[in-house]
Amino acid sequence: MTIYEFVMSLTRNQKRNTFLVIDGLMVPVALSLSIFLNAADNLTWDLAGRLAPLVAILIGVAVASSHLLGLTRIKLNAYEFQGIIRTAILAGIVGVSGLCLNYVFSYPATGNTFLIFTMALLIMSVSVRMFMRQTLIRIYRTGLDRMRVLVYGAGQTGQQLAAALRTDDTVRPVAFVDDNPTLQSLVVSGLPVFAPSKIKELIENEEIDRVVLAMPSSSQTVQARIAHKLRQMGTEVHSLPSFATLVGEGDLGQQSSPVSLSDLLGRSRLEHELPTVSDTYSGHRILITGAGGSIGSELCRQLISCKPESLVLFDHSELALYTIVKELQELTSGIEIVPVLGSVCDRGLVDQALTENHVNVVLHAAAYKHLPLVEINEIAGLDNNVFGTKTMADAARANEVERFILVSSDKAVRPTNVMGASKRLAELVVQDLSTRSTTTRFSMVRFGNVLGSSGSVIPLFEEQIARGGPVTLTHGEVTRYFMTISEAARLVLLAGSFARGGDLFVLDMGDPVPIRKLARQMIEGAGLTVTDEENPEGDIEIVEIGLRPGEKLHEELLISPDMLTTPHQKIMRAQENFLSEIEMANALKDLRSAISTRDPKAARAVISHWVERFEDSQKVEQQIS
Numbered sequence: 001m002t003i004y005e006f007v008m009s010l011t012r013n014q015k016r017n018t019f020l021v022i023d024g025l026m027v028p029v030a031l032s033l034s035i036f037l038n039a040a041d042n043l044t045w046d047l048a049g050r051l052a053p054l055v056a057i058l059i060g061v062a063v064a065s066s067h068l069l070g071l072t073r074i075k076l077n078a079y080e081f082q083g084i085i086r087t088a089i090l091a092g093i094v095g096v097s098g099l100c101l102n103y104v105f106s107y108p109a110t111g112n113t114f115l116i117f118t119m120a121l122l123i124m125s126v127s128v129r130m131f132m133r134q135t136l137i138r139i140y141r142t143g144l145d146r147m148r149v150l151v152y153g154a155g156q157t158g159q160q161l162a163a164a165l166r167t168d169d170t171v172r173p174v175a176f177v178d179d180n181p182t183l184q185s186l187v188v189s190g191l192p193v194f195a196p197s198k199i200k201e202l203i204e205n206e207e208i209d210r211v212v213l214a215m216p217s218s219s220q221t222v223q224a225r226i227a228h229k230l231r232q233m234g235t236e237v238h239s240l241p242s243f244a245t246l247v248g249e250g251d252l253g254q255q256s257s258p259v260s261l262s263d264l265l266g267r268s269r270l271e272h273e274l275p276t277v278s279d280t281y282s283g284h285r286i287l288i289t290g291a292g293g294s295i296g297s298e299l300c301r302q303l304i305s306c307k308p309e310s311l312v313l314f315d316h317s318e319l320a321l322y323t324i325v326k327e328l329q330e331l332t333s334g335i336e337i338v339p340v341l342g343s344v345c346d347r348g349l350v351d352q353a354l355t356e357n358h359v360n361v362v363l364h365a366a367a368y369k370h371l372p373l374v375e376i377n378e379i380a381g382l383d384n385n386v387f388g389t390k391t392m393a394d395a396a397r398a399n400e401v402e403r404f405i406l407v408s409s410d411k412a413v414r415p416t417n418v419m420g421a422s423k424r425l426a427e428l429v430v431q432d433l434s435t436r437s438t439t440t441r442f443s444m445v446r447f448g449n450v451l452g453s454s455g456s457v458i459p460l461f462e463e464q465i466a467r468g469g470p471v472t473l474t475h476g477e478v479t480r481y482f483m484t485i486s487e488a489a490r491l492v493l494l495a496g497s498f499a500r501g502g503d504l505f506v507l508d509m510g511d512p513v514p515i516r517k518l519a520r521q522m523i524e525g526a527g528l529t530v531t532d533e534e535n536p537e538g539d540i541e542i543v544e545i546g547l548r549p550g551e552k553l554h555e556e557l558l559i560s561p562d563m564l565t566t567p568h569q570k571i572m573r574a575q576e577n578f579l580s581e582i583e584m585a586n587a588l589k590d591l592r593s594a595i596s597t598r599d600p601k602a603a604r605a606v607i608s609h610w611v612e613r614f615e616d617s618q619k620v621e622q623q624i625s
């Protein structure tokens with residue numbers, strides 16, 4: 001058996017008993033040493049015999065005091081200042097006891113001997129524990145591949161981090177780096193402090209795996225600039241908040257962004273301006289399609305506060321469905337959560353989900369929305385977005401669902417791509433059904449790009465900035481409308497509460513935001529500079545890569561300028577043309593034929609014929625070439 005295996009095999013009681021034995025054995029050793037050091041006493045057999053009863057009693061006092069003071073319960077790798085203080089109290093108790101017992105046993109030793117004895121017992125007990133601590137740490141860490149960390153910042157937070165990592169078996173702090181010249185070349189918390197100019201050399205020579213920025217008082221701009229330079233050296237960089245922040249007020253998951261959302265949106269946020277809709281959904285049984293997606297999951301979170309009777313979560317992604325179900329089950333215990341795994345194109349499954357759960361509200365957020373992917377996978381995109389919507393809407397009407405709300409997109413307005421055209425066709429499907437429905441109120445909600453959603457430009461820019469650029473734009477003149485996920489979800493829920501039948505709602509999203517301006521704001525907000533003609537030595541370059549197939553320079557929210565008001569000034573009801581029942585039937589028949597034969601050209605021809613002002617990007621490219 002190796003030393004490591006022997007140590008690991010010891011039980012907690014065995015370890016405690018070992019320390020009690022050590023504390024007891026320290027007494028005769030320390031007393032013998034104190035007699036040798038005191039010239040007034042000579043250690044003879046006669047003196048040893050007279051001291052034997054006293055030593056036996058002191059061993060008992062030492063063992064009892066060690067147990068009562070909790071010294072045996074302090075883990076060796078945590079034995080530091082507080083442990084030393086308790087050991088000093090132990091030594092004091094045993095020393096005073098020895099001095100008193102010396103009088104009872106007729107002064108076999110002088111008083112100075114017990115003063116030396118107290119100091120010797122303290123030094124020996126602390127030294128033995130520190131020696132055992134270092135030995136066991138070496139035994140535990142034998143063969144471990146520990147991460148080597150360089151701490152940037154030798155202030156209070158950096159010192160606290162180094163102290164915390166000193167007992168960690170997987171991470172090893174190697175050194176500090178600090179901008180303060182007075183700290184450089186010193187040793188702080190047992191680690192040397194170097195100047196920032198030595199970082200590259202330290203990374204290479206000390207095989208540094210990660211640099212931790214322990215400088216919470218510095219601005220995010222300063223930290224971002226340092227992190228960018230360190231990443232260029234090929235090392236991983238992490239930032240640490242102060243330990244006071246970790247236990248203080250505020251949510252760590254909501255740290256302020258270097259760029260305000262108001263700047264990114266080009267307007268003020270509307271979450272607090274949009275009214276709540278609890279009464280509309282309270283006590284209802286609600287089905288959300290695409291429940292695991294960006295919009296669908298936020299709809300679920302906001303609906304929880306409305307206290308519905310149940311939420312039926314419909315999604316084709318097993319992982320996404322599992323994630324949102326797990327999250328909602330942790331958020332609430334009084335609402336029934338029903339997961340349904342499958343496709344919205346499966347009419348049998350849809351009918352079963354609606355009937356078995358007695359659904360009376362449907363929020364249809366499921367869709368393929370990634371523009372370039374749908375542009376080259378036309379058949380899948382049209383099948384899911386158009387016929388998935390029709391399947392859900394038909395089933396909702398057949399099962400006499402009270403409300404059906406379709407989540408649409410600004411790309412449905414005069415589309416130049418298949419994704420936008422599929423969303424416009426989905427709108428036309430819902431508009432058509434609304435004219436013939438007497439039990440179900442159908443409505444639609446249309447909004448622009450959602451910050452933070454999958455496929456959004458914001459996460460892409462963040463990723464490109466984090467790896468040092470370049471930041472890519474499709475075109476320098478591109479503009480987009482933006483809104484937050486919470487705004488989008490609230491708008492969908494409001495649409496359901498305002499709906500009278502066949503309504504198309506849009507949010508007053510302010511002015512569209514130039515994407516180039518947004519890219520510059522995010523770069524500068526990260527503490528970096530843009531490389532351009534005026535600043536050729538900048539940190540990150542903005543590169544134009546050309547518009548993607550089907551992409552427009554400027555998105556729109558409305559086809560027709562005619563608008564109607566709603567109970568809220570920031571939400572408008574659009575009036576737009578729609579197809580007659582016969583026209584809609586012919587359009588769907590032709591589209592279904594193209595999908596069944598997997599004929600992209602025929603599918604695009606159907607879109608061109610029935611979607612108002614659709615401009616096929618493939619035809620435009622052919623004409624240009």
